[in-house]
Amino acid sequence: MHHFELGIFYVNQDIKRKQKAMTSDLQLALELAKQAGQLTLTYFSSKSLQVFTKRDASPVTEADRKAEELIRDSIASRYPQDGVLGEEFEERPSGNNRRWIIDPIDGTKAFIHGVPLYGVMIALEIDGFMQLGVVNFPALGELYYAEQGGGAFLNDSPIAVSSISDIKDATVLYTEKEYLLDPLSHHPVDLLRQQAGLVRGWGDCYGHMLVASGRAEVSVDKIMSPWDCAALIPIVTEAGGCCFDYRGKTTISGEGLVSANKAIGTVLLASIEKR
Numbered sequence: 001m002h003h004f005e006l007g008i009f010y011v012n013q014d015i016k017r018k019q020k021a022m023t024s025d026l027q028l029a030l031e032l033a034k035q036a037g038q039l040t041l042t043y044f045s046s047k048s049l050q051v052f053t054k055r056d057a058s059p060v061t062e063a064d065r066k067a068e069e070l071i072r073d074s075i076a077s078r079y080p081q082d083g084v085l086g087e088e089f090e091e092r093p094s095g096n097n098r099r100w101i102i103d104p105i106d107g108t109k110a111f112i113h114g115v116p117l118y119g120v121m122i123a124l125e126i127d128g129f130m131q132l133g134v135v136n137f138p139a140l141g142e143l144y145y146a147e148q149g150g151g152a153f154l155n156d157s158p159i160a161v162s163s164i165s166d167i168k169d170a171t172v173l174y175t176e177k178e179y180l181l182d183p184l185s186h187h188p189v190d191l192l193r194q195q196a197g198l199v200r201g202w203g204d205c206y207g208h209m210l211v212a213s214g215r216a217e218v219s220v221d222k223i224m225s226p227w228d229c230a231a232l233i234p235i236v237t238e239a240g241g242c243c244f245d246y247r248g249k250t251t252i253s254g255e256g257l258v259s260a261n262k263a264i265g266t267v268l269l270a271s272i273e274k275r
Contacts, residue, residue, distance in 0.1 A: 008159060008213045026147045029122045029134045032074050036067040036120045037138030040105060044139055045114040059108050064088055067104035067120060075100050087227045099125045101230035101252070106135075107204035116140050117206040123230035130252070133231035135205050144209050146238035154213055161241040162214040165263035170217035172196040173210060175203025179220055188271035189220055189246060189258055208232045208259040212239040218268075219259045226252040232259060241265060248272035 043049055043063035051059050068088045075084055076092075083094025086102035100122065105111050107118035116139030123133045132147040144159075146152040152159050164170050172192045174180065180193055193199055196218070202210060205228075207219035212235050221228070224245075229252040233243045237250075242265035245254030260268060 008154065008215060022150075023132075023147060025124055026132050026134075026145065028074075028078060029124065029132060030143070030145060032071045033120045033122050033134045033136040033143070034138075035074075036070050036104060037136040039063070039067050039070060040111070040118075040120065041138050044111065044116075049112065051112055059112060060088060061105070061108065061112065063111070064105045064108060068102055071100075071102050071104065071122065085226060087225070097127045101125060101227050103205075103227040103231070106228060107206065110204065117202065117204065119205040119209075121205055121227070121231035123234065125230065125252075130230060130234050133234035135209055135231050135235065137206065137209075142209075144212065144235050146235040148234060148238070150238065152212055152235050152239035154209075159213045159239050161211060161236070161239050161261035162217055163263060164217050164261065167192065167195045167217075167264060168197050170196050170264060171198040171200065171210075171215075173200055173202045173207035173216050173219040175201070175207065175221045176223070177201075179222055187246065187275070188268050189218075192218060192220070205232060208236060208243075208257075211241055211259040211261065212236045214239075214261075217261050217264050220256070221258075222246070222256040224252075224254075224257045229257045232257065242269070244269060244272075246272075 040063045049061055051061055054060050065088050068086045072084050075082060081095040083099035084092040085099055103121040105118050106121050111118040120136040124131045134145045136143045142154060144154050210216040211219045236243050236259045241259060241261050243257060243259050244250050246256050247254060248269050
């Protein structure tokens with residue numbers, strides 16, 4: 001049984017399996033996401049914010065770089081053998097099969113335009129498996145997190161995906177305009193733009209967290225990097241949903257990323273497998 005508050009699916013505490021004791025890894029990730037989030041707010045909506053263009057033509061700001069440096073330095077101090085993969089700097093190899101994956105500001109374009117739907121994302125991969133994910137939306141005051149086997153949470157309250165199973169009743173989200181403008185293919189994910197009851201561009205990490213919290217049923221990103229995916233997968237899956245790329249694989253290095261509730265995700269995966 002669930003209850004709604006502001007459209008969010010919260011899981012009743014008395015019937016939710018007891019949350020595991022929070023590990024020191026998750027405690028660190030939460031603290032760093034909060035610290036980096038506070039740092040980004042000092043730049044957010046600043047008229048003097050400098051925007052640079054990277055080699056791949058994507059934008060980056062001083063806030064992106066400073067936030068990633070803060071996270072990297074803290075991890076290096078606490079866990080010197082751990083690897084770190086981030087969007088803005090070179091990867092630091094792991095000496096122990098532990099790798100932190102960081103996106104200091106996911107949704108840089110939103111950040112630049114003063115839109116509060118950007119997130120600070122931190123994930124920990126152990127032996128190739130995503131162990132935990134944290135996504136902090138500092139301008140919204142929303143902090144999502146999950147650890148393998150411990151459930152998913154928004155501001156310390158358990159969350160769950162929705163139970164909607166009919167795509168005609170579903171809300172489908174996308175990040176890039178190409179999802180709507182590309183010639184229609186017969187890929188099951190692309191067909192959603194014609195079939196869904198509501199299609200909206202509430203994208204980047206925010207869209208995937210709307211799925212995790214039961215406020216949307218599917219979120220689609222056609223192009224993703226590992227740091228764009230890593231923190232999202234544990235949260236969506238621990239909330240009862242599923243994450244997969246356009247080939248139906250759960251991976252941070254695939255063709256895009258789709259987050260979906262269990263009911264619709266299961267149908268999409270079956271359709272992809274038949275292709």
